[in-house]
Amino acid sequence: MVIEKRVSKALVLENNTAEDVSRAMIEGGLQKDPFYIFDMDKAYQRVQYFKNMMPRIKIFYAVKSNDSDFMLKLAASLGLGFDCASPGEIHKVLKLKVSPLSIVFAMPTKSPEWMLYARQCGIKHTTFDNLCELNKIKQFWPDAKLLLRIRVHSDSVYDLGKKFGCDFETEAIDLLEEAAALNITVVGVAFHVGSGCSSPDSYVLGLQQVKQLFEHEDKAGRKMKIVDIGGGFLSDKTDRIDKVSKLVNNAIEELFPDPEVQVIAEPGRYLCDNSFTLYCNINTVRPVQVGDSSINMLYLNDGVFGCLRYNEPWHTVKRFRVHSEGEQLKPTVLWGPTCHPIDRVLDNLVIMLPACTIYDWLVFPSRGAYSMTMASRFSTLPEPHIRNVISQELFNILKDSKVLGLDDFLEQNIATPLPPTLPSIIVHSKILQTNYTLAV
Secondary structure (H helix, E strand, O other), rough: OOHHHOOEEEEEOOOOOHHHHHHHHHOOOOOOOOOOEEHHHHHHHHHHHHHOOOOOEEEEEEEEHHHHHHHHHHHHHOOEEEEEOOOHHHHHOOOOOOOOHHEEEEEOOOOOOHHHHHHHOOOOOOEEHHHHHHHHHHOOOOEEEEEEEEEEOOOEEHHHHHHHOOOOOOOHHHHHHHHHOOEEEEEEEEEEOEEEEOOOHHHHHHHHHHHHHHHHHHHHOOOOOOEEEHHHHHOHHHHHHHHHHHHHHHHHHHHHHOOOOOOEEEHHHHHHHHEEEEEEEHHHHHEEEEEOOOEEEEEEEOOOOOOOOOOOOOOOOEEEEOOOOOEEEEEEEEOOOOOOOEEEEEEOOOOOOOOOOOEEEEOOOOOOOOOOOOOOHHHOOOEEEEEEEEHHHHHHHHHOOOOOOOHHEEEOOOOOOOOOHHHOOOOOOOOOOOOOOOOO
């Protein structure tokens, strides 16, 4: 994946909205490739809402959810920390001149090469959940400041406890004692309730278990000072965190009243998801008859091998052109642009759309999280470009930050298309004569 192709400047909007920009680009007729609109104001509002609802908690943005250039710049300009899970993510964040102390290398299983890279970059904090990792850290990163990651059970879309986190009852204390025996510093405890968590009380359970581990270390004369409650916050609505924030705030006040104890969280999906909208156009329309029913099959220019891989419960699709009164909705199947038969978009949903043509576009809202970062290079397909847009009001707030400067912004016709993603044309004056050829 060529990350640089996603990078563009942010379009400053005075009297227009993000929706005005997408409409102008589509109706202008010059935009041919799928594209994102990144509404920076929406991401900014999510950050501010999270800070207001959980004021004790410091945000360490989960880079894995969306590592696009302007999402990272926005997070850095707002003073957030960063949860990085690979050397590549660390590299992208450090390029923004973010302090290494603003990064937690939140990957409990790392290769020696990854450890050495992080250490040489000045990263101090990382997670672990097993004895093998401790022994590697002793050899390759002995001055690291560790957070023990524990497993917390929850109801979530993606259960991360199957892969990471030690058992609180049977493993946590032994790992703390082993770290002490190896003369490795453990500065805190981390947990993650799973991505898309629908059981807010799981955060309270995690905090209660963390408290017990803090007490164990205090009795042993080893003081810990960081609590990491991870991510998992649902993203379909801004106020989705209202219930969990009340529970978390009360638990922190009760269990960790000492302001010297630093409490951090690693939201990703919650901050970026609803601020990115993906627009795809239609390559082919193919009506088919299945029994007594007629189904429209639409072939799009992005699919499951691109930015439409995962289907979350809140994902939807609609035709960009407004549905006219009396227009009949028909069952519709969406296919991606590859030759692979599993390249079917939203295959878990019964999709009902009005009749579409090859001049229509489809709109996929809330596609900011785990979309572009999960895209593959299968069939050498390009990745959609991003049109970053920002209101004049937010521009005035950010333009003098040490991360975003005037060179990051532009003013232009909102209908201006993004650069095409087609490769350059190659024509040779001399060609090989040794390959099979087709008859003409």
